[in-house]
């Protein structure tokens with residue numbers, strides 16, 4: 582897997598791993614992959630602590646961060662809205678629906694001190710502060726999803742010698758990212774966990790590779806094994822960008838009830854739903870996604886109103902999932918269709934070693950077939 586991207590990232594393997602969990606990020610980088618910490622929703626002081634911890638763990642091995650700077654959301658024209666203005670835009674009908682849904686499922690209430698008054702507003706000032714904290718550390722790459730990275734982000738990263746990547750669900754988006762100045766495009770297919778478009782990885786990757794050549798492409802969406810890595814490289818990608826597969830590892834801080842649900846799930850058990858963030862995001866199907874899909878109920882609000890609307894409901898669900906069957910029915914998390922192959926809990930190192938072993942076996946098999 583000695584590709585240009587591997588040299589750009591400086592990792593042993595061109596296997597990037599997105600995770601919100603610092604332990605996973607550090608373990609990936611230590612095992613020869615490239616850990617990427619998802620920092621959406623962090624406070625700058627918190628982010629500083631996490632990045633310092635990661636750097637202490639991994640020494641001089643490379644890692645990166647991913648920040649969600651959406652191009653379009655409610656208030657994006659004004660550089661984002663303050664939380665109080667977002668609150669004022671949430672209809673009472675939606676608040677009542679969420680409250681009734683939790684009541685119907687018998688989700689226990691939560692002590693007031695556990696409720697949260699703050700979630701991300703995607704305000705530009707907040708985002709800039711996070712980027713500055715990240716750039717003050719030894720990161721090798723900063724990635725962005727949901728639109729081209731804003732010019733200030735690309736400029737500041739390049740000033741600090743940091744690579745910029747962006748996720749694309751369409752060749753057209755990838756072209757726009759490259760025009761904006763990104764160094765690496767992540768072509769993320771429909772089957773991926775989290776925010777995702779409508780084109781499958783198998784179709785998307787070669788389209789993006791051709792559209793942005795010679796800019797290198799990482800393939801994402803549905804990649805959890807060495808065979809899938811070999812397929813990605815065959816499609817012209819220079820490496821892979823993974824997310825879901827880490828959620829059931831020993832190091833992942835995934836909610837234990839969700840972890841069990843993931844281990845039991847098949848590849849038919851995910852759905853692309855706006856019910857968590859206001860934009861279509863693939864996640865495990867649950868009583869929560871079903872309630873929001875029911876046309877008799879209110880439709881999810883646009884980003885970031887939906888995030889604000891549901892933040893404390895989700896804390897209640899997560900808090901209650903150990904003791905309430907209703908909360909257990911509602912709880913879910915972002916995950917891709919590859920959840921169907923996530924059937925046991927292994928260490929991050931073990932997952933990477935298995936990916937590499939299977940990749941080598943696959944390449945040898947293809948070599949043998951080519952000789953016949």
Ligand SMILES: Cc1cc2nc3c(=O)[nH]c(=O)nc-3n(C[C@H](O)[C@H](O)[C@H](O)COP(=O)(O)O)c2cc1C
Nearest residue numbers: 599619726773774775801802803823824825915917
């Ligand atoms: C739990 C979860 C959260 C995610 N959050 C983000 C995010 O904040 N920013 C981002 O760029 N991508 C996010 N993604 C997408 C990943 O970066 C990655 O592209 C995707 O997981 C790849 O597909 P896979 O899930 O099939 O491996 C998320 C994915 C998952 C599973």
